[in-house]
Amino acid sequence: MLLALCSANPSKRKPYTPCKNLVFYYHDIIYNGVNAANATSSIVAARQGANLTKLATQFHFGDIVVFDDPITLDNNLHSTPIGRAQGLYVYDGKNIFTAWFSLALVFNGPHHQGTITLAGADPTLQKTRTLTVTGGTGDFFMHRGIATL
Amino acid sequence: MLLALCSANPSKRKPYTPCKNLVFYYHDIIYNGVNAANATSSIVAARQGANLTKLATQFHFGDIVVFDDPITLDNNLHSTPIGRAQGLYVYDGKNIFTAWFSLALVFNGPHHQGTITLAGADPTLQKTRTLTVTGGTGDFFMHRGIATL
Amino acid sequence: MLLALCSANPSKRKPYTPCKNLVFYYHDIIYNGVNAANATSSIVAARQGANLTKLATQFHFGDIVVFDDPITLDNNLHSTPIGRAQGLYVYDGKNIFTAWFSLALVFNGPHHQGTITLAGADPTLQKTRTLTVTGGTGDFFMHRGIATL
Numbered sequence: 001m002l003l004a005l006c007s008a009n010p011s012k013r014k015p016y017t018p019c020k021n022l023v024f025y026y027h028d029i030i031y032n033g034v035n036a037a038n039a040t041s042s043i044v045a046a047r048q049g050a051n052l053t054k055l056a057t058q059f060h061f062g063d064i065v066v067f068d069d070p071i072t073l074d075n076n077l078h079s080t081p082i083g084r085a086q087g088l089y090v091y092d093g094k095n096i097f098t099a100w101f102s103l104a105l106v107f108n109g110p111h112h113q114g115t116i117t118l119a120g121a122d123p124t125l126q127k128t129r130t131l132t133v134t135g136g137t138g139d140f141f142m143h144r145g146i147a148t149l
Numbered sequence: 150m151l152l153a154l155c156s157a158n159p160s161k162r163k164p165y166t167p168c169k170n171l172v173f174y175y176h177d178i179i180y181n182g183v184n185a186a187n188a189t190s191s192i193v194a195a196r197q198g199a200n201l202t203k204l205a206t207q208f209h210f211g212d213i214v215v216f217d218d219p220i221t222l223d224n225n226l227h228s229t230p231i232g233r234a235q236g237l238y239v240y241d242g243k244n245i246f247t248a249w250f251s252l253a254l255v256f257n258g259p260h261h262q263g264t265i266t267l268a269g270a271d272p273t274l275q276k277t278r279t280l281t282v283t284g285g286t287g288d289f290f291m292h293r294g295i296a297t298l
Numbered sequence: 299m300l301l302a303l304c305s306a307n308p309s310k311r312k313p314y315t316p317c318k319n320l321v322f323y324y325h326d327i328i329y330n331g332v333n334a335a336n337a338t339s340s341i342v343a344a345r346q347g348a349n350l351t352k353l354a355t356q357f358h359f360g361d362i363v364v365f366d367d368p369i370t371l372d373n374n375l376h377s378t379p380i381g382r383a384q385g386l387y388v389y390d391g392k393n394i395f396t397a398w399f400s401l402a403l404v405f406n407g408p409h410h411q412g413t414i415t416l417a418g419a420d421p422t423l424q425k426t427r428t429l430t431v432t433g434g435t436g437d438f439f440m441h442r443g444i445a446t447l
Binding site: 135 | 180182189191192193194200201202213215216217233235236237251252253255264266268283284285286287290291
């Protein structure tokens with residue numbers, strides 16, 4: 001995930017550097033009925049006839065997944081997390097794989113303190129997809145921008 | 150739906166026209182147990198005692214609906230779609246019809262490329278209701294504003 | 299809840315006071331199977347094995363709650379509401395109590411007319427938590443900022 005962030009709230013304490021880029025990875029392991037110890041996300045709602053341990057047929061339409069995914073600086077699930085991606089995604093395509101994301105990136109470490117609020121459409125099969133950064137707190141107060149998956 | 154959009158990110162390539170208006174229609178057909186072929190949305194969660202094929206009693210409180218609705222330029226379900234409205238709405242009024250909307254308008258045609266992220270309250274029985282535009286991608290990068298239903 | 303709001307849309311009608319603070323209380327009573335008359339919120343989705351009348355074990359992970367909570371000017375549930383907090387929260391921590399909030403504050407009285415759109419992470423056990431204001435309508439058109447719980 002590549003984030004491009006801008007703020008209209010320049011700090012008085014340091015030179016004004018309104019835009020910044022962040023790059024990191026997050027890791028999602030969906031609960032399938034037998035992997036409770038390792039799973040980082042669960043289906044919690046599904047349309048009539050579907051269930052909560054298997055993604056629904058027909059592009060998973062209607063499945064809502066809640067997640068608590070570790071964020072790492074490299075593409076390694078076992079690296080020390082620098083934060084958590086927490087929120088939900090919803091498969092909302094009837095004729096194509098696509099999802100709606102609502103989440104926060106929660107940072108609480110030496111690199112960053114604060115949260116980034118994200119929302120947007122994720123057309124899963126495209127190589128790059130873009131969510132919108134709708135707000136932030138702490139280090140990211142009043143920030144906006146985009147996140148590219 | 151009438152959108153009033155503003156951007157704080159003027160392009161260097163063309164004269165700065167920060168605000169724009171868009172008008173279009175979207176069409177929602179909720180799944181009722183027998184209309185799977187035509188339905189564009191499904192109830193996927195409901196409070197204790199309610200079900201997924203019929204909107205709940207008492208102002209539908211608690212029903213979550215996931216949708217993938219065609220967007221058209223006129224009020225005709227059968228016109229060629231110029232995009233999709235995808236996301237979810239949640240009936241969240243105990244004593245009145247009102248809903249929470251989280252959605253993206255996804256445009257991928259000759260007119261517009263990109264997405265608009267929307268959120269907000271929809272007091273269903275009022276003649277006009279206003280959602281907030283919280284972000285955008287592509288043609289709508291860094292846009293904000295409102296959408297009037 | 300303490301809101302700090304800023305607008306990039308100064309009104310021409312009155313002196314430009316871009317930032318404002320609001321303080322108020324909201325009151326959430328979750329449905330537990332027997333308190334339908336008084337409850338202001340309901341669990342509407344939960345992970346496999348959990349139910350809709352009791353918050354799930356393990357930090358309530360996966361529970362989605364829809365709410366319609368009165369907003370008051372003092373910490374008294376029985377004061378006259380000045381608006382409603384309507385939307386949903388999602389418990390999204392596997393190893394800690396934390397939640398994702400998506401909601402609107404809907405004001406329709408002598409003090410304020412309009413809505414404030416909020417989203418963000420609520421690490422429930424921290425003394426103060428901060429959501430982001432991602433947009434607004436009416437008196438709050440084009441506003442952004444933060445809300446501290």
